[in-house]
Every structure is written in C-alpha cells, then in structure tokens.
Amino acid sequence: MTIPLFVVGLGIGVAGVLAGAVLPARIRVASIALLVSGACLVELLAAGSVLLSGRSRTFSSTAILPLAGLRLLLDPLGALFVAIVAFVGLAATVYLVRYAFAGLTTRSATACYALFVTSLLAVPAAANTGSFMFSWELMAISSLLLLLVEHRHRQSAREAAQWYGVMTQMGAASILLGLLVLGSHAGGQTFADIKSSAAGLSPTVRSVGFMLVLFGFSSKAGAVPFHVWLPRAHPEAPSPVSALMSGAMVSLGIYGIIRVGGDLLSGGLLWWWVLVIAMGVLSALFGALHATASSDLKRLLAYSTIDNMGLVLIGVGASGALWVTGRRDVAVLAMIAALFILVVHASFKGCLFLAAGAIERSTGTRDLDQLGGLIHRMKGTASVFAIAAFSIIALPPLSGFAGEWLLFQSLLHGFTDRNTTTVIALLAGVVAFALAGGLTAVAFVKAFGIGFIGRARSPGAGAATEVAGSMVAAMVLLAGPCLVLGVVPGLAIPLLAKAANVGLPSATPGPLVRGPNLELAGYYGAIEPALLLVALVVAGCLTWGVLKLVARRATRRAEAWGCGRELQTSRMQYTATSFAEPLQRVFSDVLRPDIDVEVTHVAESRFYEKALAYSNETDDAIERSFYRPVASAFRWWGERARRIQNGSVHRYLAFGFAALVMVLVVLA
Amino acid sequence: MIGYAAALRLASGIVLLAAVAMLWRRDLRAAVPVLAVQGVALGVVAGTLALHQHDVGLGVTAFLVLIVKGFVVPLLVWRVVRRDPKIRETAPLVNVTASLVAAAVLIVLSFVVSAKITALSPSVATRLVPLGVATILVGYFLLVSRRRAVSQIVGLLLIDNGIALVTFLVTSGVPLIVELGSALDVLLVVVVLQVLVVNLRSRLGTFDLDQLKELHD
Numbered sequence: 008m009t010i011p012l013f014v015v016g017l018g019i020g021v022a023g024v025l026a027g028a029v030l031p032a033r034i035r036v037a038s039i040a041l042l043v044s045g046a047c048l049v050e051l052l053a054a055g056s057v058l059l060s061g062r063s064r065t066f067s068s069t070a071i072l073p074l075a076g077l078r079l080l081l082d083p084l085g086a087l088f089v090a091i092v093a094f095v096g097l098a099a100t101v102y103l104v105r106y107a108f109a110g111l112t113t114r115s116a117t118a119c120y121a122l123f124v125t126s127l128l129a130v131p132a133a134a135n136t137g138s139f140m141f142s143w144e145l146m147a148i149s150s151l152l153l154l155l156v157e158h159r160h161r162q163s164a165r166e167a168a169q170w171y172g173v174m175t176q177m178g179a180a181s182i183l184l185g186l187l188v189l190g191s192h193a194g195g196q197t198f199a200d201i202k203s204s205a206a207g208l209s210p211t212v213r214s215v216g217f218m219l220v221l222f223g224f225s226s227k228a229g230a231v232p233f234h235v236w237l238p239r240a241h242p243e244a245p246s247p248v249s250a251l252m253s254g255a256m257v258s259l260g261i262y263g264i265i266r267v268g269g270d271l272l273s274g275g276l277l278w279w280w281v282l283v284i285a286m287g288v289l290s291a292l293f294g295a296l297h298a299t300a301s302s303d304l305k306r307l308l309a310y311s312t313i314d315n316m317g318l319v320l321i322g323v324g325a326s327g328a329l330w331v332t333g334r335r336d337v338a339v340l341a342m343i344a345a346l347f348i349l350v351v352h353a354s355f356k357g358c359l360f361l362a363a364g365a366i367e368r369s370t371g372t373r374d375l376d377q378l379g380g381l382i383h384r385m386k387g388t389a390s391v392f393a394i395a396a397f398s399i400i401a402l403p404p405l406s407g408f409a410g411e412w413l414l415f416q417s418l419l420h421g422f423t424d425r426n427t428t429t430v431i432a433l434l435a436g437v438v439a440f441a442l443a444g445g446l447t448a449v450a451f452v453k454a455f456g457i458g459f460i461g462r463a464r465s466p467g468a469g470a471a472t473e474v475a476g477s478m479v480a481a482m483v484l485l486a487g488p489c490l491v492l493g494v495v496p497g498l499a500i501p502l503l504a505k506a507a508n509v510g511l512p513s514a515t516p517g518p519l520v521r522g523p524n525l526e527l528a529g530y531y532g533a534i535e536p537a538l539l540l541v542a543l544v545v546a547g548c549l550t551w552g553v554l555k556l557v558a559r560r561a562t563r564r565a566e567a568w569g570c571g572r573e574l575q576t577s578r579m580q581y582t583a584t585s586f587a588e589p590l591q592r593v594f595s596d597v598l599r600p601d602i603d604v605e606v607t608h609v610a611e612s613r614f615y616e617k618a619l620a621y622s623n624e625t626d627d628a629i630e631r632s633f634y635r636p637v638a639s640a641f642r643w644w645g646e647r648a649r650r651i652q653n654g655s656v657h658r659y660l661a662f663g664f665a666a667l668v669m670v671l672v673v674l675a
Numbered sequence: 676m677i678g679y680a681a682a683l684r685l686a687s688g689i690v691l692l693a694a695v696a697m698l699w700r701r702d703l704r705a706a707v708p709v710l711a712v713q714g715v716a717l718g719v720v721a722g723t724l725a726l727h728q729h730d731v732g733l734g735v736t737a738f739l740v741l742i743v744k745g746f747v748v749p750l751l752v753w754r755v756v757r758r759d760p761k762i763r764e765t766a767p768l769v770n771v772t773a774s775l776v777a778a779a780v781l782i783v784l785s786f787v788v789s790a791k792i793t794a795l796s797p798s799v800a801t802r803l804v805p806l807g808v809a810t811i812l813v814g815y816f817l818l819v820s821r822r823r824a825v826s827q828i829v830g831l832l833l834i835d836n837g838i839a840l841v842t843f844l845v846t847s848g849v850p851l852i853v854e855l856g857s858a859l860d861v862l863l864v865v866v867v868l869q870v871l872v873v874n875l876r877s878r879l880g881t882f883d884l885d886q887l888k889e890l891h892d
Contacts, residue, residue, distance in 0.1 A: 657819060657820075657822070660815075660819045664815045671785075671788045674791075675784065675790075
C-alpha cells in the first residue's frame with residue numbers, strides 16, 4: 008500500500024515533535040523550523056493536487072490509533088483547510104526562527120509548537136470520530152501549553168489559559184458527544200457511515216447532534232456568545248502562535264460546521280442555519296465594536312477575528328438556509344464567498360498578528376497609546392501592515408474587497424427567496440455586515456494611524472528598529488495573497504467551488520463565470536479588480552503629474568499639522584483611546600466603558616493639580632452578565648462542597664460505608 | 676461426628692458471631708482471642724470444603740488460613756494492644772447498644788442482598804454467603820464507629836475475613852496463589868497499621884484517630 012503525500016507530511020511534522028523534544032538547545036529551533044516548514048510545504052503540495060484534480064486520497068491504519076483506528080481522508084473541502092493551515096504554518100515557522108525567545112526555545116515549547124502545527128494539519132483530514140477527536144484534542148492541548156510559555160512574566164497569560172482551557176474542553180466534550188450521538192444512530196463511527204445513513208435519521212437526532220457539535224465548533228471559531236476565551240488567548244500567545252490560532256485554528260471551527268452540517272448531514276434543517284446566521288450577526292457586530300474600542304494592538308486583532316468569523320458564519324448560514332429552501336445556485340455562491348473570506352482572513356490576519364509581534368519585539372509594547380511614528384523606523388513592517396489592514400477593511404483592489412463583494416452578492420440575490428424566515432435572516436446579515444464593515448474601517452484606521460503615523464508616544468517606540476529580514480519575509484509571504492487574490496480573485500474560484508461542492512453535496516457549479524474576474528451568470532453583477540488596479544495606478548500618476556505641473560514652488564519640509572505653533576509634543580496627538588472615544592460614547596450600552604479620572608493635588612493648594620491619571624477600560628458585556636456569574640456560582644458550590652471535607656478519617660470512612668450500604672439497598 | 680453441612684454452618688456462624696462480639700466488647704484485649712477464634716473458624720470452613728471436595732490445594736489453603744488468620748495475625752494485634760495504656764475503647768462514636776441494633780439491620784440487609792447470589796446456584800455453601808457479607812458490613816461499621824487505631828486494624832481484619840468467607844463459599848476455593856497473595860496483603864496492612872499506631876502515639880501521644888484532623892486545619 009502506498010502512503011499518500013499528505014500522510015508523509017504529517018509524518019514529517021511528527022518528526023518535528025520528536026526533534027523538539029530531544030535535540031540540544033543549539034540546533035533545536037532551527038531543526039524544528041526546518042521540519043515543520045517542510046511538513047507545511049508537503050501538505051501544500053498534497054492539498055494542491057487534491058484541489059486541482061478533485062480526487063480524494065485516503066489512508067487508514069489500525070496500528071497507530073488503537074480501538075478506533077486512524078482513518079484519514081483528504082477531500083477537496085479538507086484539502087482547502089489543510090492548504091490554509093499549511094500556508095499560515097509555513098509563514099509562522101519562518102517567522103519563528105528569529106522570533107523565538109527564551110521561553111519559546113525550551114524542549115516542551117518547541118515540541119508543542121511542532122505538535123500544534125501537525126495536529127492543525129491533521130484535523131481537516133480526519134475521517135472518523137476517533138481520529139478527529141484525537142487530532143482536535145492534540146491541537147487544543149498543545150495550543151494551551153504554548154499559551155503558557157510566558158506565564159512567568161504575565162499573570163494575564165495564566166488567566167487566559169484558564170479561560171481557554173475551560174472553553175476548549177467544554178467545546179471538545181460537546182463535539183465528541185454530538186459525533187457519538189450521530190454515530191450511534193447511524194451505526195458506525197466513520198464519517199462515511201454517518202453520511203450514508205444521515206437521510207434515515209430522525210430530525211430530532213440530527214438536530215441534537217448538530218446543536219452539540221455547533222456549540223463546540225462555534226466556540227472554537229470565536230462566535231458570540233462563546234467567544235470569551237478568544238480576546239484573552241490570542242493576545243497572550245507568542246505572536247507566531249497567535250497567527251496560527253487566528254489564521255488557522257479558528258478556521259477549523261468553521262470547517263467543523265460545514266463538514267458536519269453541510270457534508271455529513273447533507274444540509275439539515277432551516278432553523279439550524281438561521282441560528283448560525285444569528286450567531287454570525289452577533290459576532291460581526293460585537294467583534295467590530297470591541298475592535299474599535301481596544302487600544303491593545305493584539306486584542307484589537309483578536310476582536311477583529313471575532314468580527315471576521317461572524318462574516319464567515321453569516322455566509323455559511325446563508326448558504327445552508329438557501330440550500331434547504333432550494334436556491335441552490337445562490338447557496339453555492341454564498342459558500343464560495345464564506346470560503347473566500349476564510350482564505351483571505353487567514354492571510355491578512357496571520358500577517359497582522361506577525362506584524363504585531365514584530366512591533367512588540369521592537370518597541371517592547373503593544374499598547375497603541377504608547378506607539379506612533381513606526382512608519383519611519385519599521386518600513387517593511389509598516390508596508391505589510393498597511394496592505395493587510397487595507398485588505399481587511401475591503402479597499403479595492405485587495406482581497407478583502409473581493410470576498411466581501413461575493414458575500415454581499417450572495418446575500419442580496421438571496422432576498423428573492425420565497426421563505427420569509429430566510430429573507431429576514433439574510434436582511435439582518437446584510438445590515439450587520441454593512442455596519443461591521445464600517446466599524447472595522449474605524450478600528451484599522453486607528454491601528455494604522457495611531458501605531459504607524461505621527462510621532463512616537465514613548466521612548467520605546469522612538470527607538471524602534473526594523474526586525475530581522477526573515478521575519479519581514481514571513482509577513483510578506485502572508486501579505487502576498489492579499490494582493491494576488493485581490494487583483495485576480497477568479498483564480499481561486501474553481502478550487503473553492505470544488506470545496507464548496509463537498510460542503511453542499513451537489514454538482515451545481517454556482518453562478519460564477521470562470522476567468523480572472525468575478526462575474527455572475529444570470530444575475531447582474533461583475534467586478535474586474537485588475538482593471539480597477541490599472542485605473543488606480545493611472546489616476547495616481549495623473550494626480551501626481553498634475554500636482555507637479557501646478558505646484559511649482561520649492562518643497563519646504565516642516566512639522567506636520569504644525570498650524571503655526573512651535574514646540575509640539577507627542578502628547579498633543581490623538582491617542583487610540585481618544586480616537587475611539589466618540590464611538591465608545593455612542594455604543595456605551597454594549598461596551599460599558601469604565602472611565603476613571605484620578606487627580607492628585609499639590610500639597611499646598613487644592614487649586615493646583617500635580618498629576619492627572621486617566622484610565623478607560625471597556626468590559627465585555629456578555630462576559631460580565633453571563634460568564635462571571637456562572638463562574639462565581641461554581642466557586643460558591645465548590646466552597647460549599649469543601650465543607651464536607653473536614654479531614655476526619657471517620658467521616659471519610661463513613662462516606663464510603665454509606666455509599667456501600669446505599670448501593671446494596673438499591674440492589675436489594 | 677457432625678456432617679459436612681452442619682460443620683460448614685457452624686463454622687460460618689462462628690465467623691459472624693465473632694464479628695458481632697467485636698462490636699459488643701469494648702475491651703481491646705478481648706479483641707485478640709475473638710480474632711483468633713474467627714480465624715480458626717475460617718480455617719475450618721476452608722478445611723471442611725476441602726474434605727468434602729477432596730481438593731488438596733484447598734486443603735493447603737485451609738492450613739495456611741488457619742495458621743495466618745488464627746495465630747499470626749492475632750499475635751501481631753496483641754503486640755499492638757500490649758503497648759496501649761488505655762485498653763478500653765472509651766468513647767466509641769456509636770454506643771454499644773446502638774451498634775448491635777445497627778449490626779442486626781446490616782445482617783438483615785445482607786440476607787436480602789445475597790438472596791440473588793444464592794439463587795444463582797443454591798447449595799449448602801452458597802446459602803451461607805449472607806453470613807460472609809454480614810461480616811464485611813459489620814467490619815466496615817466497626818471501622819467507621821470506633822476511634823482507636825487498634826479498632827481500625829480489627830475492623831479491617833473483619834472485612835478481610837468476611838471477604839475470604841464469601842470467596843470460599845461461592846467459589847469453593849480460589850487458586851492457592853491468589854489466596855497467598857491476599858493473605859500477604861493483609862499481613863502487610865497489619866504491619867503498616869502497626870507502624871502507624873506506634874508513630875501516632877510517639878508523635879501525638881494518643882491512639883485516637885480523630886486527632887489526625889489537626890493535620891487538615
């Protein structure tokens with residue numbers, strides 16, 4: 008039996024885990040980077056061949072995973088996600104070589120890193136419940152350990168790990184339960200068994216199974232209201248790990264929803280997808296709002312991930328709903344749109360997290376209120392950050408624009424559906440999408456404007472220098488698709504259509520016409536980003552030329568926005584907090600800002616102020632109104648339960664005796 | 676000469692009676708001969724079964740049980756009791772009268788529970804299983820209700836003897852190696868508890884296990 012290429016890739020990844028665990032410190036990081044990036048390259052090749060040919064590859068072995076048996080199947084849907092993971096993994100690993108600091112070079116951390124990437128690559132290829140949960144849990148646990156790399160320096164990392172650990176384990180338990188429910192009624196634990204007998208299952212069983220897995224997967228995807236771990240965990244992880252979490256791991260939550268709801272249960276019921284749309288709407292708005300209010304750069308990016316996953320969920324939900332009501336061509340379009348956004352999200356969000364890591368490494372902080380002027384000192388990082396940020400706010404001709412255009416088209420064309428519930432859900436989706444788009448623009452104008460333009464707000468930012476070349480190269484690698492898929496988005500469509508046809512079991516090609524541009528057959532709608540790029544370049548040249556002709560005076564270099572004053576200090580600029588303040592005021596019901604002004608007076612007179620301290624913290628409304636009460640209730644019960652443990656040997660013996668007698672009485 | 680059934684019933688009855696007697700007597704010195712009697716009765720049960728089934732292995736087991744449970748273990752317990760200045764269980768958590776009532780309830784319970792086991796294969800031996808189960812429960816009750824460390828050893832030994840009785844009656848003899856293993860186990864437990872008791876007295880000056888609660892606070 009020949010071993011397929013993607014299994015070879017996983018094998019290289021496992022070799023990386025072993026290398027991280029045994030090799031001496033001197034060559035450890037270099038060798039795991041070599042092995043892990045090798046694994047990613049092989050997986051890219053394997054996934055690419057599956058996506059191009061459309062033929063699935065399988066592998067099974069009962070020796071590797073006892074009882075359940077290892078069963079892998081790489082079909083176009085899985086291959087797309089393997090490609091996403093491998094691409095982000097490759098860039099993050101290149102970045103890691105020069106980024107790795109003391110905590111990240113230990114045996115456990117390097118082994119965990121290799122394990123994390125390998126398990127991420129394995130999840131989309133798993134084809135039975137055992138293999139899936141095995142790789143899923145490895146992914147969760149290795150990322151949890153990576154989160155703790157800096158726990159000695161930061162209390163917040165420990166706290167984040169607790170939140171993440173609880174949420175991810177609850178999610179995994181729920182997914183396991185859901186898959187077992189489906190499998191036991193289907194009479195087999197492989198995905199093929201579930202798929203073949205899904206039509207014969209009662210709607211109740213299917214709904215219970217799907218709701219259980221939906222909880223787990225949507226929590227992994229950071230969907231509101233199960234998102235609480237994400238804005239804590241993503242900022243606290245080392246940056247390459249954040250990039251992997253946000254670019255790759257979060258996407259696997261979406262993968263799970265598509266795989267189980269679309270592929271295995273072949274579409275399911277309408278209300279499932281309306282629920283998914285509702286979660287998407289909430290996530291998009293909530294994430295975008297919090298992103299505008301955050302002044303911690305990585306926290307802002309984490310909330311923006313929630314926002315983007317909200318958009319993807321709207322797309323997936325719209326696709327499922329339209330599929331159920333029979334609008335199959337638009338359903339395929341919506342699925343392609345969701346997958347497109349996932350792909351471009353992986354590239355720009357991965358890039359932004361790596362850039363945030365570079366900024367943190369170079370300036371010692373990721374607080375936007377302490378940054379500024381980096382565009383002069385970190386030119387490479389600033390350019391890739393700009394490309395990724397413009398892509399995320401969907402400026403043409405970058406990839407985010409193409410993705411959002413596709414999603415808007417699919418939602419708008421879905422309005423003609425006969426089912427009123429679907430139409431209302433789609434309407435809510437469009438409105439949330441539009442509002443979230445605007446808020447995202449505010450957030451990233453803030454991130455780029457405050458972080459990179461203006462003057463340095465702290466000595467650290469003033470002394471920043473560009474990071475190592477390989478780190479910049481990794482960011483450029485991730486920023487590449489932002490440009491390429493933006494200018495010629497049509498290139499990716501045939502591949503995405505193959506994956507979408509697995510997610511929605513059909514051979515419908517969808518209304519998209521083949522070609523480098525996006526054009527819908529049968530509907531009015533087409534964009535030609537390449538032409539747009541040409542127009543932009545021409546317009547730019549013209550403007551520059553006209554300015555050169557008109558403005559003939561000699562250039563005078565002076566302070567920007569000086570307004571005639573002298574001695575401007577960096578404290579006169581906008582800060583991230585002040586930039587977001589008006590919006591924060593408008594949405595104060597959701598953001599619940601906690602503003603505190605502390606005035607210290609001079610000892611002699613109360614009329615003279617010595618110092619003013621201003622703090623402005625936003626709070627997560629969902630966390631405060633739901634999670635914290637639940638957590639404190641659990642703590643209360645725990646304290647109560649502790650009282651029966653008073654240390655008396657007799658009491659413990661009596662517990663045992665009482666239990667024994669009770670069992671006997673029940674038996675008798 | 677009494678018959679097989681009568682001998683088996685008599686010996687098993689003595690095992691349970693000894694257990695109840697242990698609840699009745701608060702004098703720790705009395706525990707030693709009672710334990711010895713119980714051990715001998717257990718040996719007789721095994722021996723009777725061996726004679727009845729003409730099983731040499733079981734005969735060897737019976738002999739070992741007689742030696743270990745009838746003589747060695749009581750001797751070890753005696754060595755602990757001898758060092759204890761206060762030889763009476765001064766303040767049991769449950770008084771003697773209530774203990775005896777509880778024992779009666781437990782014996783009834785074990786008869787009810789064991790009915791199912793007996794029903795599986797009714798024979799002279801399996802009809803006596805309730806006595807073994809009752810011995811286990813009484814031993815456990817002793818463990819819970821007495822404060823002194825020595826009483827804990829005795830309670831544990833009662834549980835073990837009860838388990839041994841049930842084993843003999845249900846299986847009519849387990850392989851020798853298993854029996855040897857469990858006998859060794861019990862010896863080890865007794866030795867460990869002996870060490871614990873001695874240490875307890877040298878550190879805390881008492882044999883009262885409830886003093887260990889201080890460790891928690």
